[in-house]
Amino acid sequence: MSRNVLVTGGASGIGLALARRFAPAGDRVILADLNDAAGQAMAKELGGSYRHLDVADESSVEANVAAIEDEIGAIDVLINSAGLLQNAAQTESFPLEEHDRIWAVNYRGSYLMCRACAPRMAKRGPKRGGGAILNIASINSFTPLPLPAYTPTKAAIGSLTGVLAGEFGPSGVRINAVAPGFTLTPAMQSRIDSGDRDPVGMEGLSTLGRLVKPEEVAEAGFFLCSDAASAITGVNLPVDCGYMAAISYNTYPS
Numbered sequence: 001m002s003r004n005v006l007v008t009g010g011a012s013g014i015g016l017a018l019a020r021r022f023a024p025a026g027d028r029v030i031l032a033d034l035n036d037a038a039g040q041a042m043a044k045e046l047g048g049s050y051r052h053l054d055v056a057d058e059s060s061v062e063a064n065v066a067a068i069e070d071e072i073g074a075i076d077v078l079i080n081s082a083g084l085l086q087n088a089a090q091t092e093s094f095p096l097e098e099h100d101r102i103w104a105v106n107y108r109g110s111y112l113m114c115r116a117c118a119p120r121m122a123k124r125g126p127k128r129g130g131g132a133i134l135n136i137a138s139i140n141s142f143t144p145l146p147l148p149a150y151t152p153t154k155a156a157i158g159s160l161t162g163v164l165a166g167e168f169g170p171s172g173v174r175i176n177a178v179a180p181g182f183t184l185t186p187a188m189q190s191r192i193d194s195g196d197r198d199p200v201g202m203e204g205l206s207t208l209g210r211l212v213k214p215e216e217v218a219e220a221g222f223f224l225c226s227d228a229a230s231a232i233t234g235v236n237l238p239v240d241c242g243y244m245a246a247i248s249y250n251t252y253p254s
Ligand SMILES: NC(=O)c1ccc[n+]([C@@H]2O[C@H](COP(=O)([O-])OP(=O)(O)OC[C@H]3O[C@@H](n4cnc5c(N)ncnc54)[C@H](O)[C@@H]3O)[C@@H](O)[C@H]2O)c1
Pocket: 008, 009, 010, 011, 012, 013, 014, 015, 032, 033, 034, 035, 053, 054, 055, 056, 080, 081, 082, 083, 084, 085, 105, 106, 109, 136, 137, 138, 139, 179, 180, 181, 182, 183, 184, 185, 186, 187, 188
């Protein structure tokens, strides 16, 4: 069955890599983003469609989800990749407006999207395969980095994934997350270019000694949304080049 796959943040980075994984598999991708020029261009390239959607805005989420289901059909897969990265900051000097914006997009945005889509999937039940949701968490779900807004949003997304998996599991809807390590997306590249991230330092923190590629996150996400993962729900799967495995090793001399 060709699935309708809605990808927030689909114009760039991990969201775009996921769309690029689903489209050749025969699925219909709907990219949703604030970056209209890139979103429209990528949707055209993938033979899909594009919607201007602000995940932090409840009315934008509700209107777009309703319109997609009216005009295209049931959303079978939801991918919540819209998100904002953060530079390292000290809590005392970190602007509260920036803190709140990161929470609004990363956590509340994922929550609003799940709230709009999961009940619709649940009502349809197993008729269309049950429905699947993929949240994009982070290694920050498990270990803290010096990012006083970003890190807690990703811990919360990991928690939300489990909460919703429990609520919607009886209706056959599966809800999982991937937890990428340092991934070379446009957002990460711009931080490297501005000197806010050190690529060599990040590479050295993973046991595989390199950054994650967006396509590697996409491959794991595609699996979690596929029938091959039909018994898997509520997990937050690290795709981190062994970042967490390497932590304790880095404390011993080699
Ligand atoms: N790059 C990494 O190292 C990394 C690691 C772990 C998790 N992540 C997560 O992956 C996700 C994607 O990040 P990325 O690195 O691909 O970034 P990116 O900037 O390349 O892509 C993010 C996309 O989200 C869109 N977006 C931002 N705010 C939005 C909003 N309010 N509504 C709709 N779209 C919006 C942007 O326009 C952009 O197209 C984020 O949730 C991020 O936290 C990234």
